[in-house]
Amino acid sequence: MQSSDLKNLKIAVVGAGYGGAAAAKALSLLGADVGVYEQATTIREVGAGIGLRPATLERFGQWGIFDAIAKVSSPSDYFEILTATGEPLMKEEWPAAGERKQTRLIHRGDFIDALLGVLPQGMVHLGHRLRTVQDKGGSAVLAFENGATVEADLVVGADGIKSVVRQRLFSDKGPVFSGEHAYRAVVPVDDTHGMVTDDNLRMYIGRGTKVYLLPLRHRGQVSFDITALCADSTWNPRVTKDDLLRTVEGFDPRLVDITRGLDMSTVNIRAVYDIDPVDTWHSDSVVLVGDAAHSMLHHQGQGANSAIEDAGALADALRAADSPREALAHYQAARKPVTDTLQAVSRQGWTEDAIDDVFPGQRPAGQQPAGQAPETSASGTAGTSAAAAAGE
Known part of the structure; x- marks a missing residue:
């Protein structure tokens, strides 16, 4: 036009x-x-951390707002998937695109604040x-x-x-209910028992449960997310500390300790939904x-x-x-x-057995699938390309 x-x-x-x-x-x-x-x-955005991919950062550069986003985010080099007890399954650098050859990790609230902060005063009602x-x-x-x-x-x-x-x-x-719950909190790096030493996203896969550690270095914090199978479709379900601890049974003891130390009043709890196309x-x-x-x-x-x-x-x-x-x-x-x-x-979600389908050839030498039973949620199992999984 x-x-x-x-x-x-x-x-x-x-x-x-x-x-x-x-x-x-x-x-x-x-x-x-x-x-x-x-x-x-x-405006109050609840939740925890997310990753902004290179294509997204390219848009911010075009719009002249990249610096505003960069001030409240941290660059990340790679994404790593591990078993529940910490054995490596996959490690891959984030795909690069254009001039912004990085992924940046940011808190949802900071992201919303930064976006709204670059809008002219009086535009938002x-x-x-x-x-x-x-x-x-x-x-x-x-x-x-x-x-x-x-x-x-x-x-x-x-x-x-x-x-x-x-x-x-x-x-x-x-x-549409996915058959899962998401439990999200932001905790100080000092409360992660030495599990966070860099700026890279890690996901630990157990039987029916995934635990994400997403560093927010600029805040001195970590986004700690648990996604677990649950048949309760209540939009904002009532969940106790004991319920959360049951979802991480068998995980690295440090992840269990992080869960045990959570202040439940700060945990965002929700059933996981999407929509059909x-x-x-x-x-x-x-x-x-x-x-x-x-x-x-x-x-x-x-x-x-x-x-x-x-x-x-x-x-x-x-x-x-x-x-x-x-x-x-x-x-x-x-x-x-x-x-x-x-x-x-x-x-399609994620399971340990499906990592080879998602990231062919990326499993460390000698590391074979653990024979873990596949998840049985409505979301099924993974089966996409590394580029799609990591964000193009």
């Missing part, structure tokens, strides 16, 4: 998470008039819980529970796994990005990175197309095949 047309474009972004904040930044750089509408009255969305062809109208209405030339639905935009216009299917992401004036379009399980670490790539691809499509409607079709054509694959791969 011509720059003059882009500057006359009014865009309403629903949601101020990763995808919404990134879309707001990318679209505002086109010169469009962008407003972000977030249901929360304060809190306390706007979406009630309805109507596509009128050349524009769309949002109605919020606080009584406000907003009409825009383009609405970007970035309102997460429970997206109202998706459910009103594109798919009435709800989130959505056939269509856009109408004439409304489009989905991030988890609203393709929420996926966390096993491959692709959720936040995919949301950032969506934002960049949407801005690219608007710049190149002759109209918003044409741009939305190009955006979906570019991104949906990628995220459909990542959703499927993420559902």
